[in-house]
Amino acid sequence: SIKNNGEIKIYGDGSSKLFWVHKMDLCRIIQAVVANCKLGVYNIIAERDGISLLKLAELMFQICAFGQRTKIEFISSAKIPINLRFDISKSKSCFSEIKHIKLEYGLKEYLNKEVD
Numbered sequence: 001s002i003k004n005n006g007e008i009k010i011y012g013d014g015s016s017k018l019f020w021v022h023k024m025d026l027c028r029i030i031q032a033v034v035a036n037c038k039l040g041v042y043n044i045i046a047e048r049d050g051i052s053l054l055k056l057a058e059l060m061f062q063i064c065a066f067g068q069r070t071k072i073e074f075i076s077s078a079k080i081p082i083n084l085r086f087d088i089s090k091s092k093s094c095f096s097e098i099k100h101i102k103l104e105y106g107l108k109e110y111l112n113k114e115v116d
Contacts, residue, residue, distance in 0.1 A: 006064065012077040014054030017084060019045045022101035029095050042091040046100045049085060063107050 021044050029044055051059075057072055 007071040008057050009073045009075055010053050011075050016053050017050035019050040021045050022106045025100050028098050032095055038094055043086040043088045044091055048088045063111055
């Protein structure tokens with residue numbers, strides 16, 4: 001694992017996208033929905049284009065202070081890379097007062113690093 005020995009496994013070629021939202025962002029949005037009766041369907045993600053698994057791995061290496069990547073093992077996958085895009089304009093306009101937590105902060109928190 002990246003936390004123990006600087007290694008990470010990626011299924012496929014690393015181009016598949018990951019869509020994320022920090023748990024505190026999600027809690028604040030749910031609170032806003034309940035408090036303001038903003039019922040409806042919302043795409044709640046931080047970035048509409050997501051982040052590729054390869055970029056995410058490289059960011060994790062930077063956070064763990066390995067500098068350049070140490071070891072990425074690509075595991076072949078018969079699946080087609082996932083490259084979705086979400087329309088988050090409704091959630092951005094309805095919840096514009098909520099400042100999203102940056103991916104780097106969430107990763108530092110997850111990897112138990114000191115957060116600036």
